[in-house]
Amino acid sequence: MPESPVKEAPSPRFLPRDRLPALLDSLRQAGYRCVGPQLKEGAIVYDELRSVADLPQGVHDRQSPGEYRIHRDNDQRYFAWANGPQALKPLLFAPRENLWRAERDDSGRIRFRETLPVVAPIAVIGARACDLAALRIQDKIFLQGAHPDPYYAARREGLFIVAVNCSHPAATCFCASTGDGPSATHSYDIVLGELDEGFVAAAGSAKGGAILDGIALAPATAKQRRAAKKQSERAAQAQTRTLPGRNLRDALFANLEHPRWGEVAGRCLSCGNCTSVCPTCFCHAENEQPCLDGTSSEHVREWDSCFTQGHSYIHGLTIRPDTRTRYRQWLTHKLGSWHDQFDSSGCVGCGRCITWCPVGIDITEEANAICGACG
Amino acid sequence: MRVSNPYLLHEAEIVERIDEVAGVFTLRLRFTDAAVRRTYGFQPGQFNMVYLYGVGEVAISIVSDPRDERLFDHTVRVVGRVTRGLAQLQAGDFIGIRGPFGRGWPLREAQGRDVLIVSGGLGCAPTVSVVNYVLNRRERYGRLIIMQGVKHANDLLWRERYSQWAQQPNTEVIIAADVGAALWPWHVGLVTDLFDGIHLNPANTVAMMCGPEGMMRAAVRRLSQSGMDETAIYLSMERNMQCAVGHCGHCQYGGKFVCKDGPVFSYPEIKELLGVKGF
Numbered sequence: 001m002p003e004s005p006v007k008e009a010p011s012p013r014f015l016p017r018d019r020l021p022a023l024l025d026s027l028r029q030a031g032y033r034c035v036g037p038q039l040k041e042g043a044i045v046y047d048e049l050r051s052v053a054d055l056p057q058g059v060h061d062r063q064s065p066g067e068y069r070i071h072r073d074n075d076q077r078y079f080a081w082a083n084g085p086q087a088l089k090p091l092l093f094a095p096r097e098n099l100w101r102a103e104r105d106d107s108g109r110i111r112f113r114e115t116l117p118v119v120a121p122i123a124v125i126g127a128r129a130c131d132l133a134a135l136r137i138q139d140k141i142f143l144q145g146a147h148p149d150p151y152y153a154a155r156r157e158g159l160f161i162v163a164v165n166c167s168h169p170a171a172t173c174f175c176a177s178t179g180d181g182p183s184a185t186h187s188y189d190i191v192l193g194e195l196d197e198g199f200v201a202a203a204g205s206a207k208g209g210a211i212l213d214g215i216a217l218a219p220a221t222a223k224q225r226r227a228a229k230k231q232s233e234r235a236a237q238a239q240t241r242t243l244p245g246r247n248l249r250d251a252l253f254a255n256l257e258h259p260r261w262g263e264v265a266g267r268c269l270s271c272g273n274c275t276s277v278c279p280t281c282f283c284h285a286e287n288e289q290p291c292l293d294g295t296s297s298e299h300v301r302e303w304d305s306c307f308t309q310g311h312s313y314i315h316g317l318t319i320r321p322d323t324r325t326r327y328r329q330w331l332t333h334k335l336g337s338w339h340d341q342f343d344s345s346g347c348v349g350c351g352r353c354i355t356w357c358p359v360g361i362d363i364t365e366e367a368n369a370i371c372g373a374c375g
Numbered sequence: 376m377r378v379s380n381p382y383l384l385h386e387a388e389i390v391e392r393i394d395e396v397a398g399v400f401t402l403r404l405r406f407t408d409a410a411v412r413r414t415y416g417f418q419p420g421q422f423n424m425v426y427l428y429g430v431g432e433v434a435i436s437i438v439s440d441p442r443d444e445r446l447f448d449h450t451v452r453v454v455g456r457v458t459r460g461l462a463q464l465q466a467g468d469f470i471g472i473r474g475p476f477g478r479g480w481p482l483r484e485a486q487g488r489d490v491l492i493v494s495g496g497l498g499c500a501p502t503v504s505v506v507n508y509v510l511n512r513r514e515r516y517g518r519l520i521i522m523q524g525v526k527h528a529n530d531l532l533w534r535e536r537y538s539q540w541a542q543q544p545n546t547e548v549i550i551a552a553d554v555g556a557a558l559w560p561w562h563v564g565l566v567t568d569l570f571d572g573i574h575l576n577p578a579n580t581v582a583m584m585c586g587p588e589g590m591m592r593a594a595v596r597r598l599s600q601s602g603m604d605e606t607a608i609y610l611s612m613e614r615n616m617q618c619a620v621g622h623c624g625h626c627q628y629g630g631k632f633v634c635k636d637g638p639v640f641s642y643p644e645i646k647e648l649l650g651v652k653g654f
Contacts, residue, residue, distance in 0.1 A: 099382045102471065104428050109407075110469050112384050146635070147381035147620035253629070256651060283624030286617045288431040297429040299382075304624070311625060314615050315454035325653030333627065340630025 013217035014224055016198040017076060020052050022215045023162070023190075024125070030211060032123035032160050035091065037084070042070055044084035046091070049125060056081065063170035063351070065360030079126055079194045082170035083350055087131040087279030091122060092155045093138060096302040099151065099286070103296045115298075116150060121158030127188065128166050129181030130173075130350040134279030135161075136187055140342050141282050160207060163188035167231050169239050172351030174364055177242035180348040182235040193228030200228040241354075241364040243335070244372045246345060251371030252336040256328065260369045265324035267359050272305035274353035274361075275330065280346045283311065306330050335367060381620045384426050384471030385411045390446055392466055395532050400462060401438070401450045404472065417441055419504035420479030420611060420639045424619050425449060425461065426471030433457045434616040434634070436501040437475060440511055450500045450532070476619040477638050480505050481609055485581040489518040491573075493594045495566065495586030499523055499532060501611045501638075502585050510543055518580075519546040520573055524566030524590060528556035549573065567593040570601065577602040583639075585611040592650050595642055608642040610649075628654055 015023060024034050036049035039056045049055070055078040062069045063082060098115040105111075127135075142152035166175070166182035175181030184191045189208030193200040200220045203209035220228075245251065275281040285304035290297040304311060307326045312319035320326045338346035347363065354362045391403040406412045417423075422436045433455070439448035453462050464470065482505070490509055494502045502521075509516045521540060525531050531550065541548040549572075555563035562569060567590065575598075582598055584591050591610050598608055614626035614633045626633035629648045631640070648654040 100380075100384075102384075102426070102428055108467075108469050110386050110428055110471060112386070112471060114380050114383050116380075142622060145621055147622075149622055150380050253647065282622065284618075284622070285625075286432065286623065288429060290429040299431075301618075301623075306624070312615060314613060315452075319614070320653050328653060329627075332629075337627070337630035341632070 012200045012202040012220040012225055012228075013212060014198060014220040015192070015201045015215075015217055018198075019215065019217075020078070020199070023211070024049065024052065026211050026214045027123040027160065027162075029214075030160075032121050032158075034123050034125060036125035037079070037081075039070065043068060044070070044081055046086050046088075046124065046126075052078070055079075055126075060168065061170060063172045063355045065172065065354050065362050066357055067360070068355050076196060077167075077194055079164045079192075080168050082166065082168055082173055083128055083130065083352065085277050085352060085356055087277075087350065087352070088124060088127055088135050088161075089138065089279050091124060092135075092152055092159070093142065093282065093284075093303075094151070094155075096300060097151060099299045099301055101291075101296055101298050105295070114150075117154050119155050119158055121160065122155075123160040123162060125162045125164075127161050127163045127184070128350075129163070129184045130166075130175045130348040131279055132161070132163060132184050132187040133175075133178075133180035133348040134350070137280045137342060137344060137346065137348070138282065160211075161188045161190075163191040163204075165191065165193045165228070165232050166235050167194060169235050170351060170355070172241065172354040172362075173239050173349065174241040174243065174351060175349035176236040176239045177364075178345060178347055178349035179246060182239075183232040193231065195224060195227055195231070200224050241351070241362070243347070243349075243364055244368050247339055248345075248367060248371050249336040249339045252332045252367075255370050256332070258370050260366065261324050261328045264327055264361060264366055265322065267361055268307075268323050268327050269358060270307045270323045270326055271358060272307040273356045273358060274363075275305040275307060276303065277352035277356045278334075279348060279350055279352070280334075281305075285310070306333070331363070331366060331370075334363075382473070382618070384424070384432075384473045386469055387472045389464055389466050389468045389470065392464065395450065396530065398453045398462075399450065399532060401448055402461070402464070402470075403439075403446045403448050404470070405446050406472070407469070412444075415447075415475075417447070417475035418479035419482060419508045420501055421475035421477050422619075422638065423447075423449065423472050423474030424476070424616075425451075425457070426473075427457050427460045427464075428470070430460045431457050432471075432617070433461075434476075434619060436504070436611075436638075438500055438503045438507075440504070440507050442511065450503070474619070477634055478636065480508075480583050480611075480639050481581065481641075482508055485583075486515050487517065489520065489576060489580040490516050491520045491522070491575065491580050491582040491598075493522045493524075493566065493582060493584040493586075493591070495524040495590040496526065496530070499585070502583060503533070503536075505583055506540060510540070510546070513544065517545070518576075519543070520549070520575075521547065522549045522551075522566050522569065522573075524551045524553070524586070526552070527554045528552040528559040528563075547573065565593070566590070567597055570594075570597045575601055575603065577604075580607065582608045583611075584609070588649065595649075605642045605646070609639055610642060610645065611638045612640060612645065613638065 163184035550561035621635040
């Protein structure tokens with residue numbers, strides 16, 4: 001096969017702060033519904049973006065194990081915060097959705113109808129490098145096996161991504177350690193680096209290039225490009241948490257009887273917050289909901305967690321009856337057997353499971369305690 | 376990016392219902408759509424997701440011979456909501472089926488060799504498909520040794536079938552019950568106690584087993600001691616399954632998805648975790 005010629009990346013352009021609305025307009029004109037970060041109920045979440053006024057300008061976060069707090073100042077920046085509880089996951093792998101409906105007639109015959117989502121193309125603004133790494137993992141889970149998932153595929157097909165390189169990592173972040181951030185390097189259509197006066201903008205796809213071309217921007221100056229690069233380097237250096245290695249598979253499975261599993265089980269509430277906020281966790285349960293009309297029944301799937309009792313239930317036996325075996329399942333899967341399944345770790349260093357754990361269990365601390373010396 | 380939907384079921388009619396023992400029954404099924412009937416095919420050891428209207432799905436192995444183009448059979452034990460409901464159905468009722476899923480038994484690799492089947496409890500259902508397969512193609516295989524253990528003598532399914540199998544050429548049937556009963560003609564005790572009596576040819580035997588993991592581990596130990604290569608030992612595993620295509624996460628066994636990488640595994644593939652509580 002002939003080698004494809006190396007394409008020279010188009011040189012970055014500069015999007016002045018007051019022209020950010022033009023980017024949103026251009027995306028809307030191209031048929032996208034814009035979704036972006038905004039401050040709601042004390043946290044930065046992704047929701048429908050009506051205008052740039054919805055963005056969390058001057059909003060900052062403070063995160064630590066079991067803690068998330070917001071504060072404001074007069075900063076002009078829109079993206080001077082680290083990720084809130086949501087990743088891109090809920091946009092593609094719906095927390096709850098109907099898979100199909102069974103209709104039964106008077107003679108007992110059953111007809112099955114698939115209920116695929118009707119999805120308008122979405123442009124998501126502000127995706128971070130860790131979440132793009134997670135997106136690539138979920139694509140692999142749902143789309144690249146022998147049985148691609150048509151529900152995920154329907155949402156994924158129309159997704160346009162405007163990434164923003166992370167400039168303000170939280171104390172819980174460790175994407176530099178996993179190698180997934182803080183700068184976006186793949187899976188985006190446009191990437192922005194936010195400076196005080198505006199954004200260094202580059203296209204990552206033809207679609208992204210066309211959108212940028214539509215808003216006639218000047219090239220970014222060498223000084224602006226340097227400032228954006230420097231900022232990303234500082235964001236990496238600011239991170240203090242690390243995992244003891246990028247492939248802990250053998251180290252974890254060599255330590256299945258480590259006393260730390262019992263110790264962490266004494267703190268873990270088995271609540272499943274970590275699996276809900278994790279951008280790569282994919283477990284889901286299927287449930288049947290007979291309709292009140294008496295002639296049809298809907299088959300629903302919703303996010304499940306390996307911390308529930310039902311997750312490992314099999315006719316009269318629960319394989320993981322206690323928190324020790326459930327926490328061990330989660331960690332050995334996330335950092336260990338994930339490599340067997342998808343050729344990568346299941347952790348992208350976003351730190352959400354640390355922040356949103358009600359008792360502040362820290363995945364990096366547990367991994368270091370269990371396999372630090374041998375990782 | 377339009378892809379075929381692996382979650383969507385096909386309607387099937389119950390053509391016949393056979394009661395096996397108390398709480399165990401066999402459904403003989405036929406897809407109502409002729410096009411589905413034409414394209415459907417499976418390997419012994421694979422399973423279908425079986426759907427009861429308004430209640431849900433369960434993963435159940437297919438016990439019939441893949442050569443039967445007319446019907447396929449599921450033998451079901453009543454253990455939960457779906458199977459309790461399925462037990463109420465009769466011939467002429469309709470259910471949903473999607474499948475087949477997973478990897479079945481290594482029947483091609485076993486050709487020309489002796490086949491040893493070790494099963495326990497209702498574990499015999501997935502292995503019955505192997506017995507039927509071998510007996511229907513008797514000339515392709517060597518000795519067929521069927522070892523079956525049950526908790527109580529009254530739990531033994533297919534008593535007559537075992538007697539019939541024992542009459543077949545080059546076929547031995549060895550049965551044990553932990554607890555015997557009046558007129559129980561077979562061994563009382565563990566089935567794994569009986570390995571010494573069968574004089575295996577370890578270099579030319581493929582073992583296929585299904586049932587409680589403790590029993591399978593004991594059997595693997597005995598077979599390894601007798602000189603059998605670990606790669607010639609196959610086990611059918613069971614875990615919670617909801618999607619059957621490796622997406623829902625429930626059936627994970629370390630790095631394996633039992634639904635798509637199994638349910639049949641060679642012993643080296645799963646030995647790392649076999650017997651470790653919690654996986």
